[in-house]
Amino acid sequence: MAYAPKVPPMPSDFSDVAHLLRRSGFGGTRSEIETLAAMDWTELVDHLLDISDNPPVTQGVPNLDEDSTSWSDRYVGMTHFWFERARTVPKPVQEKMALFWHGLLCSGLDKVNKHYLMFDQIQLFRSGGMGDIVELYQAMALQPAMLIYLDNKDNRKRSPNENFARELMELFTLGQGHYTEDDVQAAARAWTGHGLNRWDAVPREYVFDPDQHDNELKTFMGITNNWNGPEIITHILLGPKQRAAAEFISTKMWSFFAYPNPEAGVVGDLADALIAGGMRADALLRAIFLHPNFRSPKAKNALVRSPIEFTVAALRHAGLSSSDIDPQWYVGEMGQSMYDPPNVSGWKQNGYWISSSAMWAKARFASNLRWRAYENELLADSPDLEISDSVTRALDTFGVFDASDRTLASLNNFVTTERSSSQWAEPPGLIFLSLLTPEFQLA
């Protein structure tokens, strides 16, 4: 029996399409890629960015009611909801963008302490994460999760709290060097009074308390005015600092989807596109995927899959669901607790994900997954295939289409040895090993 996929010539390059599916989502199968490669690149990018055929974000939301569920129930519910969407929606870029914003506009369950508030925040990133960035930031700033996480709820006229005002500029929009400490203080005053209803109210909701709002004149970025919080966001993103903000956000998004530390030229191209696109996230995404450097050799193999990306890809390729394997506990052990970034600067990249503890967690996850998938007879007919076909097919199944010689030789050797020892272990062994190849662990 032979496994010999044939790739006919296509308008888009097969390996480019595979790369795009990994980066814009969580990887594709050979047949998906072949189908999509029939489109030319621009058509393909627009197709993948069209999320109108994804199920509505309100479909199947978990019960996060604190009276009728346990802490653990709620956490399982909200993590499974995300994992399931990520692995099943037709256009996973929507979920990928929610993850991007989660790591940029951080709040964390540890401090926010209410599951439904963290869930609401990610729902905002899901529903608005590809649209108008100004609207997204405005909504984010007034959600209880952010008001709690960066203390704006405690920002009052007589005792301004600068936390949100500072991070808004330093970590969310501009980066250091584009504002002064005076700007931080003025912005903090502008945000006074934007708080929450009573601490014991259910649900916690945004409330503006005019008595706690500083109605005096404040000088923000050289302009003296009776600034109010939301105007600060508008001014940063649409005012004289727009270019700096566009470059900042472009750098963050390019680093997430292509490679870290983009060249100034790339950042310039992207910022142009973002501004020309009316500060819409999907315009920036489109510019990223259409940029020649996105498909350059430098971009390929430039990113390590984060634990959530790794785990979703594994489920997706193995055809398993969250309830089969409870990935939420494993990603925490790998260093990325869903809904709970380590701090306001979010997760870092690449080397951040490579450590002994992370490797152990990945191996435990792969070990568990191989038996679940084995029960479903994944790769069950491997022993009937030629040795090299068995290897290629296993890697194909996990979306690895251009494995290194080293990986191929290792796996060929494995199958050869397995066939002279215990044949039954070939399929689960190939599942375990495919997940732990460097190729699968790369984004």
Place this chain on the structure above:
Amino acid sequence: MDPSTEQVLNALSTPAPEESSNLSRRGFLQAAAVTGAVAGIPTWMLLENSDLLASAEAAPVGPSDGILISITMGGGNDGLNTVVPIDQGAYYDARPRLAYAPEDCLQVSASHGLNPNLGTIKERWDMGQVAIIDGVGQPVDDLSHFSSMARLMSGRLGGIPTSGWLGRYLDGLPSSVAIPGVTLSSSIPLHMLGSNPRTTALPQRRSGLFSVSSNPVDVRQYDTLRSFAGSNELGPWGAALGGSGASGLDLAARLRPIYPESPIEGRLARRMEVIARLINAGLGTRVFSLIWGDFDSHSGQPEQHDARMIELDAAIKVLFDILSPTWLDRVVVVTQSEFGRRVADNDSDGTDHGAASMAFAIGANVIGGVYGQRPSLTALTRQGNLIPTVDFRQIQATLLDEWLGGDSNEILGANMEKIPFLRAPGTPADGGGGTPPVIDLEARRNQFVRLYLAYFLRLPDEEGLQYWLTVGNGRLSLGDASYYFTQSTEFQNMYGNVDDRRFLELIYQNVLRREPDGEGFAYWEGVLRDGYKRGSLMIWFSESEENIRETAPMVAEFNKNR
């Protein structure tokens, strides 16, 4: 080696890692280099480190490198009931329900008494190995657990931090150090977080380690996983990931035998046992983190806080029971908490969030004593809290500069005044002015011979004696040696099950070889009652004028035959 020493050493030792039993470290590294993997070294660091083989030889902790065990007391430890201001009426007035009477405390001075549950720490105090740092707090008037802990862990005052003071220190260590940071927790706490993953989260029990199965089916899969290493076809991150399987498996296999088969009981002690064994195994780790609580005693404080104190004391005991004497002068334990508690108790037998607390530093190279300044118990903050006299960052700066070889200005972003509670790691006591002491080697030898006589009622064998004289670069104090001797089977068999009176009778007979005199007996009985340990008594007996005189001929005879 004579049996008694062997027994003591057995009691102290950690089984050697399996690999090293038949493979020298160099041989192991060479073998690893062939497969492209080195145990325990995050493989991505290989990228920047071409001379790994050479530097890996130097990676273990050097003779003047300090190791820090950082204990974080979560929830706000009540400093006033940890080290009690026994001379302050205001304390007793403010805490009618929670105060410890002076006579219940383990007194370390006329003004300071340790919590009654801290017997081991008292013992270390008596050995001159405990610093009490009074008045430690934050220069910010804020009593939130979250932001106070964030400041404590980050070592910086402003904003929500993105890295920790120890993480930034670990970032600066050479990449050849295998696992420079270890936390006994399921995730990496903020203070250990840097730009790079230099801290490994290890489980509390062996069962939590990644299990390197010996099932042949698994072994064949591991072998394949190992063979992914060494490829450069996939770029630097691909290479790092390719090597991570082998290094992860190697580290797990190396750690497994270090973990105790049957861990001791105790939430904190169990983790401290693992740390002591990891240090003994010489993996090169410089910083260990333990976080435990809960110290947030708003109500029911007596039970809650006593339980914490018992746990702390047990952990300190375990550390010094297990730590090999080789490491004594390079290990320090430091406790910190995000804040202290209100001076006055509340109506629920508890105390609310306070400001200043205290810190302990414990170790052979701690210069024992009380540091900082005890805050006034009457001039309080608006909320009724102690006003800090020591900025917590002063302790961090001291540890960074004086103990870990870091740069506190850079790491803390502030120039903090340091507190002189430490001797540099690996330097002997009694140096004075930074100069090594003039040790009369002959006199030291005689002290150890007498200690043998006192403990084991016989002369040492030369090999055993030499072990104790040379271990820890020849700087093991008589007190520390005595502490180890108390753990020997011989000592335990002889004295383990007898009460203080009987113990005294026996050592009069065995050491001084005479009947006790009434006055002397009463005096020593009082000493034991005051909480001094039998190990200390053994030294006082052994080094008494009487004993030195009486044993002089035996010692001289022994030395003649060396």
